[in-house]
Amino acid sequence: MTTSSSNENAVHVACPGCDGVVRIPANRLADNPACPRCKARLFAGKPVTLGSSNFDVHVGRSDLPVVVDFWAPWCGPCHGMAPHFESAAGRLEPRFRFAKLDTDAAPDVAARFNIRSIPTLIVFKGGKAVTQQSGAMDAGSLVRWLETIT
Secondary structure, three states: OOOOHHHHOEEEEEOOOOOOEEEEEHHHHHHOOEOOOOOOEOOOOOOEEEOOOOHHHHHHOOOOOEEEEEEOOOOHHHHHHHHHHHHHHHHHOOOOEEEEEEOOOOHHHHHHOOOOOOOEEEEEEOOEEEEEEEOOOOHHHHHHHHHOOO
């Protein structure tokens, strides 16, 4: 059986608007693709908000590495890092998916990954945590760190 090249080069990405999984040709990721269901842009240059209900879809079903910022609303360093995290998202999407998870709103997910200090960044590939970093980072440090992972 021969597989067409478009199927071989397809990438699965979860939509930030409807949480549906979308299949996109890899060579079209940078073309500002939209979800065929809800029409939301798949990459907006900013992190996707995750919670208990959509975490597994975005992390487990994405073919892209997913960088998750585990944070809390009361955390000063988390707020200080937020614009840097968003800046890194703007620079590195669609090579990576960036997401934020409020540990107070989704303590079950935070417990699954043994989050003890925040902010903590975890990079997931194929649904599995491959590396993590605790503590606030500026955009340049974050980009340099992530470029060593791919």
